[in-house]
Each structure stands twice: as structure tokens, then as C-alpha cells.
Amino acid sequence: xxxxxxxxxGVAEGRLxxxxxxxxxxxxVPMRGMCPADGVPTTEEVDVPDTGTVTxxxxxxxxxxxxxxxxxxxxxxxxxxxxxxxxxLVAGVPxxxxxxxxxxxxxxxxxxxxxxxxxxxxWFEPTGxxxxxxxxxxxxx
Numbered sequence: 001x002x003x004x005x006x007x008x009x010g011v012a013e014g015r016l017x018x019x020x021x022x023x024x025x026x027x028x029v030p031m032r033g034m035c036p037a038d039g040v041p042t043t044e045e046v047d048v049p050d051t052g053t054v055t056x057x058x059x060x061x062x063x064x065x066x067x068x069x070x071x072x073x074x075x076x077x078x079x080x081x082x083x084x085x086x087x088x089l090v091a092g093v094p095x096x097x098x099x100x101x102x103x104x105x106x107x108x109x110x111x112x113x114x115x116x117x118x119x120x121x122x123w124f125e126p127t128g129x130x131x132x133x134x135x136x137x138x139x140x141x
Contacts, residue, residue: 003033006045008116014108018082020044026083048081050106052124053132055085055140059095068123071095077104077124078140085140088118092125101131 003019007030010017018027019042021035027046028035035042057075064072068091075098076085090098092107104124114120 001033003031003042005116007031008118010047011118011120012114012116014111014114014120016048016050016079016106018046018048018079020046027081028084029079029082029086046081048079050079050108050121051127052077052079052082052085052104053137054090054098054100054102054104054124055137056100057090057098059098066119067091073098075104075124076140078137083140088121089123090125091123099131101134101137103127103129103132 007017016029017031018029019031020027021038021042023038023040029048033042055076055078057073059071059073061071063070067089073090073095074087075090077088078085105127106121107123107125109120109122
């Protein structure tokens, strides 16, 4: 659809774009074109940074061509400024060290390899910032 196409255009430019609902104020990344809570169209674009917080995760022991190795971690990442988490890989740290509340940043592929795809982001890596307390992410699990 239009919203996802616009989101992927942004990713091709190195931007993560969401839509804000004019009723509840929630920001949805990736854009959906509609607020699932209020059932109204969303058109206000909001740039969000490529940093966020791991809300929950799974350690995977089955090979995946997108993952750097086995075991690897797939996690729900709540981007800063967004209100809904999305699934992405987490790397740059042993799987056993990934935790809820961990602060992460996108690891982008080299710019020459970018296209209109989420594969521009290889995975998310720890920032080294202090973890976010569970009470601040509990509603995003």
C-alpha cells in the first residue's frame, strides 16, 4: 500500500518514518496509513531516530541467512518516538547478554547497498546506554 511504500522510500534515504494518529497521538513505525486503535486514517509523517529499546526477544538456534550466526536474537524493538515495537535482529553482543530494556541502534549496510527495503538495516546493536526500566516498556510487550 501507499503507507508502506512511503515508509520504504524513507528507508532507502536512511530515514525511519512513522505516522501519528491525530486522535490518540500514537506514532506507528512502519507507517500503516490507519490508526488501529481509533480506526482513522493517518497522514502526519514523523521521523524517528534509529535508536530504541528491546521490549522482548527470542534466542533462535536454527540458521537464518539474515542472521550473523547461530544462536541469534530476534527482538521487538521500540524505536524512540514510536508507540509500537517491530521485529528485528539484534547482534553485536552474545545472545545470552540480550535483555529486555537494552538500548540498541540500527547497524546500517553501506549506503551503496541501500534500496527501498528493511534489509538496509542489518540488525540492531547495543548502544552501551543504561537499560530502560521495565515499567517504562511494560505496555509495549
